[in-house]
Amino acid sequence: MSSDGPPDDAHAPLAHRVPDLGALELLLAVARHGSLGRAAREVGITQPAASSRIRSMERQLGVALVDRSPRGSRLTDAGALVTDWARRIVEAAEAFDAGAQALRGRRDSRLRVAASMTIAEYLLPGWLIALRAERPDTAVSLHAGNSAAVAERLLADEADLGFVEGLAVPDGLEGAVVAHDRLVVVAAPSHRWARRRGPLTAAELSATPLILRERGSGTRQVLDAALAEQGGLAEPLLELASTTAVKAAAVSGAGPAVLSELAVTEELASRRLVEIPLDLTPLARALRAVWPTGHRPTGPARDLLSLTRG
Numbered sequence: 001m002s003s004d005g006p007p008d009d010a011h012a013p014l015a016h017r018v019p020d021l022g023a024l025e026l027l028l029a030v031a032r033h034g035s036l037g038r039a040a041r042e043v044g045i046t047q048p049a050a051s052s053r054i055r056s057m058e059r060q061l062g063v064a065l066v067d068r069s070p071r072g073s074r075l076t077d078a079g080a081l082v083t084d085w086a087r088r089i090v091e092a093a094e095a096f097d098a099g100a101q102a103l104r105g106r107r108d109s110r111l112r113v114a115a116s117m118t119i120a121e122y123l124l125p126g127w128l129i130a131l132r133a134e135r136p137d138t139a140v141s142l143h144a145g146n147s148a149a150v151a152e153r154l155l156a157d158e159a160d161l162g163f164v165e166g167l168a169v170p171d172g173l174e175g176a177v178v179a180h181d182r183l184v185v186v187a188a189p190s191h192r193w194a195r196r197r198g199p200l201t202a203a204e205l206s207a208t209p210l211i212l213r214e215r216g217s218g219t220r221q222v223l224d225a226a227l228a229e230q231g232g233l234a235e236p237l238l239e240l241a242s243t244t245a246v247k248a249a250a251v252s253g254a255g256p257a258v259l260s261e262l263a264v265t266e267e268l269a270s271r272r273l274v275e276i277p278l279d280l281t282p283l284a285r286a287l288r289a290v291w292p293t294g295h296r297p298t299g300p301a302r303d304l305l306s307l308t309r310g
Helices: 021-033 036-043 047-061 077-108 117-122 124-134 147-155 202-207 218-226 243-251 265-269 299-309
Strands: 066-069 072-075 110-116 139-145 161-164 173-187 211-213 238-240 257-260 274-276 283-292
Touching (some): 021 036, 021 077, 036 072, 047 066, 072 077, 110 117, 110 147, 110 299, 117 139, 124 299, 147 161, 173 218, 173 299, 211 218, 211 243, 211 257, 218 257, 238 243, 243 257, 283 299
Parallel strands (some): 110 161, 211 238
Antiparallel strands (some): 066 072, 173 274, 173 283
């Protein structure tokens, strides 16, 4: 066989022995039009590029496919046979593409979000309204829980995208920071701390029973880490499962609480709660979007992630 023929190794990868779809579509266009120039225009390339692609395909297969003359381009006998095979390959590829589009449509028709309480209550509504404007046909379901529960749902494939508030990305997940937050100590105006002249020390905060979120929440993680040198937190005065419940208990005068600054903006402005100054490093934290390691968000989850950064 001449050096222009196909490789002798019949066991080479199929992709090295079979022309790509673009070349096969070009050959079908030549068969329809009887002209390399018109075929090139149909597939959106220049005539020299089309000629080069046909020659490359002929070298790959080891046979002449097209006879070129001033009157146009005509398939050789081998070219006509290859064209019949090419038609079946292209039809199969079209069926494959239609199936893939159907899968994408099914994926894009829903979005399952899991978010920790503060993000679910104070940030996600705005992001989801913006997503609705971009994807009106996507049905969104939201599960709100603590950061540990969010991680569990993602790892169990019960959510497509999660949002957490802890100090770090949970094991088995990767993520991106989408916002920052600060925890504040608050109390009702009637509480004795509201009349303090000096800031609250870490030792005082550590020794005082507080109204707190449950273990596993991002708020609790940050507070535990900040007071670790003081021996940790005292036994909670109340331990509640939602930011709203903690806030309501603090407003009622039950005791002081530690909450996201996002959650108490209105209460501080109306003086239903008072922020207690702290004599320790600010209780800052990053708010993150998270997803299972190696499975970066696609479709509506990717779009929602983009909106959080806007």
